[in-house]
Amino acid sequence: MNDPKTRRPRQADIATLAGVSVSTVSRVLANEPGISETVRRQILKVAAEHGYPVKPAIETVAGGLALIASDGVTGGLSIFYEAIVDGLRAGAADAGMPFDIRLVREDRTTPDAVRDYMKAAGAEGLFLVGIDPNETLRDWLQASMTPTVLVNGTDPRMQFDGVSPANFFGAYEATHRLLKAGHRRILHLTGSHRHTIRERIRGFEAAIAAVPGAEGRLLPMTFQSSASREAHELTLAALAENAGFTAAFCMNDFIAVGVLEAVNEAGLRVPEDFAIVGFDDLPCALMTNPRLSTMRVDRAALGREAVSLMLSRFRDRTAPARHNCQAVVPVPGGTVPNAEPVRGADDL
Template identity: 80%
Template sequence: MNEIKTRRPRQVDIANLAGVSVSTVSRVLANEPGISESVRRHILKVAAEHGYPVKAVSENVGGGLALIASDSATGGLSVFYESIVEGLRAGAADAGMPFEVRLVREDRTAPEFIGEYMQAAEAEGLFLVGIDPSDTLRTWLETTGTPTVLVNGTDPRLRLDGVSPSNFFGAYEATSRLTKAGHRRILHLTGSHRHTIRERVRGFEAAIAAVPGAEGLLVPLTFQGGASREAHERTVALLAEDPGYTAAFCMNDFIAVGVLEAVTEAGLRVPEDFAIVGFDDLPCAVMTNPRLSTMRVDRAALGREAISLMISRYRDRSAPARHICHAVVPVAGGTVPDRDKL
């Protein structure tokens, strides 16, 4: 430390003091995009404290508007989106970004409405939270050059930035927990028009295809009258028709709760006779008996990552779009045998 004070510090000194790589220091000092605002500020603070010459960079961060589908945010998935919004707010505060949230019906996500919302919020960038833009809206966003980040969403054409859980690999892992436990006839209860949920279906199908002799059955749900209730009713009917199915991977934990109730009422032991894996690690997962085995989505991290993507987009409007996937982590529970909780 004393040696550094007696000479002009180098980037390697700043890297050591800040606990980051030299390349990260170099990128921050060059004001390059792709570095989180918290890391950027930390490095600049360390550099200033030790006399490293830093060029003053004035950056006025444009405002952001997050639109959330009201059906999702006010329904059973409200707890899921609450955590995402917490991450968005925290990330925006760290970046000094003026930020607003608005609930909208998906039938009011046409360009004329979006433009009005953004103008009223004085927003430069748009976050679509749990909303897949229509072709009309996507064309308008591209034509107007509106900085846009899909949060818990993905653009199949990769023309818009986005962040989401790793839905394909998460579903693959969830299903593999069941096949590794010896199950060969597995249900997948699902249902949605969203690209993210289709990725979970693909992950399920890939995991089934990877195991010789395994058979998977997609069970589409309509979500009329509540996910848990419908899952319960469909599972009762399916097991009455064909009791050969011994496991289920569920699109989310609400559905898994309904399956667990149906299986228990049928007199089957969980996990000995029937195993279940959910998805999202929602609060209800710790309330079941036994505790639900599920897959954890770091929802707050999705929000923070979305802010970082928007900051990068503000800095370079012409950069190729990026999509960031966050790993989905298995959560141990009592609905899959212990030896298979990976």
């Protein structure tokens, strides 16, 4: 007669000890998806304690859904978000993460709509790309403990993970390049409700404040038409005041193109009479004459880093939120004299 202590346990024995069905035990031991992690761990623990041979577990990664603000990607900034999506796709593929994308109107990101999008995609994690969640959505994401990563976004309350360019420091450096070249009256063309853009405004103002005698002026934009066209009109109006402004730091390169056109139209030489620095290093920066001096954002790296944050959030859904900044690198061009970046304000 076999000794029950030495008899190899059967799946029925594991099921009885774990308090689940035999079919559930079978699916867990075969590494099949669709079983909660709590039940899976319990069955594997019982199996290991009773000497049941278990195949090495194949780690399964929950799916992710990227919601992207359609107002941004269907306009001039499509090239900016295209590279971010490439990074998201590459990072998800490397991690074995099922991944889907949906374009949405930012004002329609209600909890019910987001829940439906995620259910249809079979996703557990949410990437908000270029979207700052409204208060109602924030509350639902937190209450449901939905793993969420803001991509090209920041959360001033640090309730959600996020990844973004170093907007404050990048704007500070961009303005510093103009100050280093001797400019003391500098325009900043900008405009957005987004926290990321507000950080660029703060960086501009901090750089101006660091230099005695320097003055900066914000030229708010509405973006009701072409960004370049609006920037062109605003710059012409500012130059017509003869207020002594000799340089401009622009929120992005599209805006910088409009500024450059206006300066040329006003009969000023670039960079001798008027200097310009853009932001993002978009393809249009290579097409201007002279070539635009700008700040490079590694958009694909933002996407890959967002996936890394999501994987960490899947592993620990109660950990404190993290925000990662990607360095913004100065790109020399012909719209700033001696455009090689010099860091720090001490040598101004």
